[in-house]
Amino acid sequence: MIEARHLRVLRAVHRTGSFSAAARELGCTQPAVSQQMKALEQSAGTPLLIRTGREMRLTQAGEALVRHATGILAGLTAAEEEVAAIAGLRAGRVRLVSFPSGSSTLVPAALAAMRADHPGTRVSLVEAEPPRSVEMLRNGDCEITLAFRYPEVRGADPAAEAEWDDLVVRPVLVDRLVGLVPETHRLAGAGTAGYADLAGEPWIAGCPRCRRHLVEVCEGAGFTPRIDFATDDYPAVIGLVGAGLGVAVLPELALESVRHKGVRTVAMEPCVQREVVALTLPDLAQVPAVEAMLGRLAGAVGD
């Protein structure tokens, strides 16, 4: 087995013409070079250098090795270069999966920061809801998944939470759920409302998990909400509320990027917080580009 290190030494010997000069160039002692050449000749099975008095000459086998060494070492340094580029964030690709309302505000800011800091990296974005997005993460279809959870759920669905215990969970931000009523509603001007205050209203729910959570909270308040519509499209929710078809609770984040015409927000009591987190696999968290992107997502809180 010929080692690349030996080829490097052989080339240095060939270029400089002596073991001592090669040793100086390589930063080691002359016997080290001598021994390496002996080892290389042994693994080659034939002499490679002929020591004729003053100068070092190559045998035919030595010439063949030096000829190949150029390409081999070039390939090796190219590989090192590419890996170093990825490790040094001058290259690298991150595939990010986000739930829809995260894409609109948080993700663009993080993407912009990432591009500004590391222009060589590429971040792609796909939208998907958990648990589909978590499945994609496990399947290797993405490196980072944005998800959210309701920490205050009283052990309602431990299975869903347990799905993440082997993942790296990076908190990104916490946003409050606020109530949403038509501007003609009796509570439109109220600063705060309790869930029970909306017990008799028709409700517009969000995605399946948000819907489950809504039901739990309302039941905690003593009633079961009548849900007339359910959609994970937040502008649609706002539109439905604005049309007077019901009331809803939405994360503050989801309201930021949408004009909420014809609706009013009210703070809800009790205050429910939704935690948005970035998920990744433990090994992927060590990948520089992934790590950097996780940092940008967490840093985008300022917006």
Add this chain to the structure above:
Amino acid sequence: MIEARHLRVLRAVHRTGSFSAAARELGCTQPAVSQQMKALEQSAGTPLLIRTGREMRLTQAGEALVRHATGILAGLTAAEEEVAAIAGLRAGRVRLVSFPSGSSTLVPAALAAMRADHPGTRVSLVEAEPPRSVEMLRNGDCEITLAFRYPEVRGADPAAEAEWDDLVVRPVLVDRLVGLVPETHRLAGAGTAGYADLAGEPWIAGCPRCRRHLVEVCEGAGFTPRIDFATDDYPAVIGLVGAGLGVAVLPELALESVRHKGVRTVAMEPCVQREVVALTLPDLAQVPAVEAMLGRLAGAVGD
């Protein structure tokens, strides 16, 4: 510094999909693979593999390394293959320099044997006299030099002999010097003649060294030969003797391949022997093709 051995292991891991399978394929234990991959990841500075439950997947850096590994390992095996071909005598080139009379008989037999045994090798032949041929050997212009010496010279030219003491001297054959007289000469029928018997004759001498040797031998016999012609072309010597222009002594070997028309040979007393040797450099004697050719030259004695 990425090592080729690590790339080999990485590729095996990628192909087989597990450390254990790669270890079996590589003929080592699983912890060895595990440690090598850890070392490779450390020298790469970034994770290369993600262990996601059952299967092993590559990170982007891992993909880059595997992609480069193909070319690097291919170049490495190509280099090993070429060196092995040279070492295994399936390839290789030997440049042989011979003195003129050696070329005619001994060299062709050795060349034929070499080609028969190792068809992949190539032997080139150039004619030159020593000391020019020895100089070529030292300059790297050839691998083997055929030369001859007169062992019985009584310390006449120790310098010339000393020239070889750092070389590998491989005896090839010993041939006798025989007298050559015109067929009309008074000694033409004699079985044996002494040098003194030819004291008054005009002499035809050979190459400079042969000429010097002739003078020494004759002076040992009590006279100084009158040399009318000197040429290193043996057929020319024979022609001159045949034309009655003088007498000569020639190696038996030189007579074998020439029709000696009009001349007669006589054994000379004292019997002088010329030793034909193959010379090479100590390092070159280890080169398989050179070694093989040296053997064929020594084995060509049978002819």
Add this chain to the structure above:
DNA sequence: GCTCGCCCCAAGGTCCGCTTATGCTCGAAG
């Protein structure tokens, strides 16, 4: 003739890598 540079050789110490042994996790089968 002397000195300097270069190479080889031998000995010592250090470090690396492999192996054995063990524990842990996960997935599949009963």
Add this chain to the structure above:
DNA sequence: CTTCGAGCATAAGCGGACCTTGGGGCGAGC
């Protein structure tokens, strides 16, 4: 649900490889 097997990680132990230091021989140049 439990058990079993496969696979990976880790620790200890050991053998070997590598490099360094020190000494010697040899050829070249002043």
